[in-house]
Amino acid sequence: MTRALSTCCFALSLAACGYRPVRFVDAPPVSHADDESPVPMPKPDPLEPKAYLADVYLRRPIMDALDAARIPDAGDVNSIDEVPGSSWFVADRAGRSRLSDYAVDGPPRSPLRVTGGLGADTLSIADARGLPYRMRADVVGRPEMRTAADAIASRLLWAIGYITPEVHVVHIRSEDFPADRGQVEHWLQVHDPRQSSHRMAATRWPIGTDLGAASATFTRADDPNDQVPHVDRRTLRGLRVLGAWLDFKTMGPQKTLDAYVGAPGCGHVVHYLAGFEDTLGADKVSSKVAKGALHPDCGGNPFLNLVTLGLQPDPPPSAMERKYHAIGSFEEEVHPERYRPELPPYEPLDHTLPSDGFWASRRMMGLGEEQIRWAVEGGGFTQRGTAAHLVHVLEVRRRAVAAWWTAQVSPLVLEGVEGLRLQLHDYALVWGLAAAGTTSYRAEFLDARGAESGASVRLEPRTACWEMELPQGALAPYLIVRITALRGAFPKPRPAQFHLMIANGNARLVGVRH
Template sequence: MPDDPVWDDPDRAHIDPPEARDLYDFYDFYENAVLRRGESGGAAMNVNTLGEVPRSSWYVPRHYYDRLSLEELTRGSLTEDDLDRSEPWRVVEGKDEGTTTGFWVDAGEHRHLFKFDAPGHLELSTGSEAAVTRFFHAFGYHTPENYLVHFERDQLAVGEGATFTDNLGRERPMTEDDLNDILDEMPQYNDGRYRAVASRFIPGSVMGPFKYHGTRPDDPNDLFPHEHRRELRGMRVFAAWLDRVDSRSNNTLDSYVEEDGRGFVRHYMIDHTTTFGATPLGPKRVWHGKERIIDVPTVLTSALTLGWAGRPWNRFEYSDHPAVGRFDTVHFHPEQWKPEYHNPAFQNMDADDAFWAAKQVAHFTEADIRALLAAAEYSDPAVEDELTTALLIRRDKIARAYLPHGGGIDRFHIEEDTLHFDDLLDHLAFDEPPAPFAPTQWHVFDNDTGTRGPVHATTSVRNTKAPLPHTSDAAYVVGQIRRVGAPDQITEVYVRLHTSTPTVVGVRRLANGPDASPPIWTTLPEKPPTE
């Protein structure tokens, strides 16, 4: 189309507010672990002609596409430096959902959910949540403003009308003694200070979580089934890197927001406490990331061999640092990584989805990773060092697993009638230098029929640059780029010539040799399935 590639998805048209909803944990587990909802297979539907995810109510291309500074990485989505401390923070309600101990607090004009570490593990889950929220912001997802706060007891006061649910399940007015009892269970620094993640209430009207399959029936902007959205399918790679095993619907949130006179639903990724080596209750279990909660094959293998096979991670020595937990690198294999239970979008991830995410993971340098971990404010530098080492090892395993797809090249652009691109296999993850490129074969491409002619010209690739072919009447050409020794791994680059400046308008990656069929990128379902 004349406007390809599209970089903005018009999914923020004005709609009436959808109906708010709740999703019970048990039903979410049953629907995904037992019923396994969602369509299986097929390519991602919501990508542009470059295979990228446009800006939308779901996703905003960030670090890989426009490198963030170290300061921007550390700040993430925060709009302020700290909570308003001009007066005591007012506790207004106890938290009664999830596994993390905490309460709702009004600070200044904003409401926040305060979440604490488990006893004996100060900085474990608060650190993972603070850092991983920044990672997901850098990837491009919408995230809450998660502030890491240190405070003394006198910074908190019970607010007027605050409620509390006691051990018998009775709701009653909260007292200062109730607050003291809660804080007595929270870990403290030696100087008596507390530490918490203060997650600011998301802007707009909360509509409840989204599901990883189907579409929201009362949101006309929600066209693509969620299991066919690249940013949700490829998220499996991000989750594997950070060991976000709790990637389920109740760790998402939809909010109806109003901007520029339009009301629409924005989709958020929330609650990143079960990441790195952490859970809200302490260190991860040794099986996290290797087994699902219900994992029949692994259980049977272990039972039939009396525990000697099927679970080698049970015999691995993990970090003994209380702020690190269990964050494995030895038994981490990206292709085999598993969330706690079935996620239909993750199950649909194909080689193109994985490449899209893996190139972003590989883009993070050690300095980037340390800047993101700086948001966790670990008091012991050894924690940042240990997590950085683990993330670099896991990053490189992801790069080796997924970047070779299609030859491992990206970032195509044209300068002075020459196609330029980046060789993503020229990366620290690979021990050997990447194989050279074979000459690029150029075909005239008929955009109306989706067909191509025979080889029109061949140009050599030098320093990741391939001259465009000389043609007098072709409107489009497609170049096939492959490496020496890997003829089946091909990246096709489609170039529009009939404008003042030649432009890359399409990219298709192939893993099984040439494909003469017309390329298909964005696909609109005839009747989107509802959740």
């Protein structure tokens, strides 16, 4: 009895240990992660499907059940809640990139030669400069769709800051392969005998030495630069937001490719995103099936597939598909709260925190209309009106996705500090996703220990960009300003925290958390 009582008291005391805020060092935020030090070339690690399935369907549920810890904050985030530049991400690209920087090597140049990998719709080649490319064709009967999706998604993700290999839409003929003409002619005829010139997506890959897929969970053991578990990378967690926007049908290690760039011993690993031919609804299309021909593989709801024995009729073509033959089933309607790619699950997406979603939303909304148009032009649509309509759908979808993720946080960003005056932007209002007239804020002031250092204040600026003077009575050497946005009477689930060093009547930002 005494032992049980003391055990309960101990447990209660553990539970009762109160909240303690994060504390940041008084230093400027890191802008580059310094993960490109020269390292020996790691061993290639091709994706082993059986091991991956065992990991996803058995290890992960067991490990998750045995893990009582909270999902940690992303490990690749700096003190101001941003992702610094690294071998995974180019931080200063979004919104300021020169679009011409995308095509470093450009499309393949004739004459071409086959280097291997003649798949059903894929081909590995080298161009006249000796640069390797992977060519992928469209599905017969749906020209332009997959090749355009690959090229467009690659450009959009590149513009956001991800590292993607170049994808160019090209047209090839057997004459482009003087040394392999017969082989290519046969392959092209098998693929689509009706065409004399075949449209393909040329992916500039491999860049450097292909090391295979990046683990969804762990680091690459023989890469000393890879120190943040991949499941805790915001760059990967944020793909839940971008996946909902661009409608990734699948997401997994097969889309995250590592390459060793540089001379052996002098290079480092760069982490790419690739393989987006199934985005923008390209793999959800309803094909017109000729009489007697087989229908495409079933996708969609696995429970429905199970109970109907895989015999359920294909969904009718959407209005988008009927009107625009080069676009798949890619509609304006999107449900970001429910979005998940097709099974098997991808672990970083299950660890996406609201702060990760807000970061990805800012990157996504930071793309200008010019950049989106440029990306869509890379798809090379020939049907009139297709590009404009896709731009419109992308815009509608990204606003819906951003609206949901910004509603999970108080989407405030500190744009500047002058003395004790904070200049704040509410990005939900900046993007027109919430109404300024019904928005107010509650600001609390805490010291480094989390104790109140002043009375909270209620603010109703009625504008997206506003300023707040720090009350004199609330100042502390290390001050945490915690601002919760209220839409109507409803507070957002998570406040924005701004950590400031106060000295000589001036405030200096040292940390941000959402």
